[in-house]
Amino acid sequence: MFSKNSKEKGIESVLFFISTLTVLILFLICIFLFRDSLLLFKETSLLDFLTGKFWYPTSVNKQFGLLPLLLGSLLVTAGSILFSVPLGIASAIYISELAHPKVADFLKPFIEILAGIPSVVFGFFGLVVLVPFMQKTLNLPTGQTALTGSIMLGIMALPTIITISEDAISSVPSTLRQGSLALGATQWQTIYKVIIPASLSGISAAVMLGIGRAIGETMTLMMVTGNAAIIPSFPGGFFDPVRTMTATIALEMGEVPQGSAHFHALFAVGSVLFIITFIINLIADSIKKKYRFKVG
Template sequence: MSFKRWHKEKMIESTLFAVATATVLILILIFLFLFRDGLGLFDTYSFSTFITGQAWHPTSYNPQYGLVPLFLGSLLVTFGAICISVPLGITSAIYISEIADPRVSEVLKPFVEILAGIPSVVYGFFGLVVLAPYIQLWLDLPTGQVALTGSIMLSIMALPTIISIAEDAISSIPSSLKEGSLAMGATRWQTIYKVVLPASLSGISAAVILGIGRAIGETMTVMMVTGNAAVIPGMPEGIIESVRTMTATIALEMGEVSMGSEHYHALFAVGSVLFLTTFILNLIADRIKNRYKFKLEGS
């Protein structure tokens, strides 16, 4: 290897290392920034009251910063989105990878990826103008800005993530496994159900978890279509009630608070909880993906 080529490769390696290091440092700084201001709330407000509080009234005479209604609102909307997007996403991935004609797959895959690039405000505007009035009329509700509307819109937004990752996992299954199943007399559907899906289960699980992270971290869409009522949703009727998520609360109130106030620190505490939730979800997804990778390498 010539000195010039060796020097060029070292430069590329050093650049990539610097970029990776900067990414880790930025993540650590975001973590410290959030938790520094979030912990400031507990100088004047009880931690247990914040975690277990059932009311969010930051502007009342006696301000209340209860996380429960915001957390349950996020959980309800996200759960509804996953119930819709997971079956659709996995079946779509199976169709693209195993059933569709290659020419059809070449059209569908870029189309799915384009969906991921549409701004969230466009989804929110569509949900507000088209879907919310339809939900209101269909279910005879006072308003269509309810958790169900948010769940439907978030499911559409989570589909590209689930489909892309699940399709990659299914496509990575060694062809010898499929050929062996077919050679033993199994039908195409039996091969998909009993061989392909179990072998790609870890990758599909990672797709689902990343889809959950995509849904729970969404802000603009849920802020536009869920009604933003900071109340504890009922079960199961809460799906057709207005709710407020953690992300929407931060977006709605951060511009109105004075810096350093108790309300200001409370919003950072909510952001810290949201950051921890999405961070843990991504760690779980990464662990599952690594298990999937090692499984394929050992097969």
């Protein structure tokens, strides 16, 4: 028979091993990613890669300019967040604070089902339904634009934002609600002056996770954004085709000769995407700590 202490030590050892293995795998992925990325800069300077305005990887005079891909990704992501964050937070407030319990229990499963739909299904829906609608409604040459991609990404990010925000709002102690109402505040005043500030840590985490979902999406953007590697304008670029970093990697990695400059350029694009995601996670963590400290 094992003693209680030996069991606890065994569990601690297993958890430590799993945590160490996770960190090690992440470290090896970083090495693999950045090793092939750095080989690009034997032929192309880092400054030319980061500020280059043209992505012509197969032309005679090859140019590996990241700028059109980076700006395309940021434009689509910004549009999706402008669409999904207000709608997602408003939906979370309604489900948690305003909806009848039966209505809330009816809506939650549908939101969870929406989160489980594969991205290729969203992309197919966007290509068949939204793209022709946008082209006809806005009188555009093509409906495959940054705006179409933003709307689809916003829909895909909604379940994450709604679910996490609703959990954060629901976790606010009922004593805060009751105290606010007892002091004479209305329900709406209680929501935006007490409940929202108290749950801001969880809501900010939901927004950041939504951004992470949007900036890392591939299949849907390949199908609805047109995949034109040009620098988009703002705000007119929303109505033009764009190409994102993730779509570029997915479209070109399968046909590129291994070990070529084009091959290493795609790894460099992936490295930039990795760094952006890492920065987003750091920002999300700092925001959570900031507002958690204020609420406490």
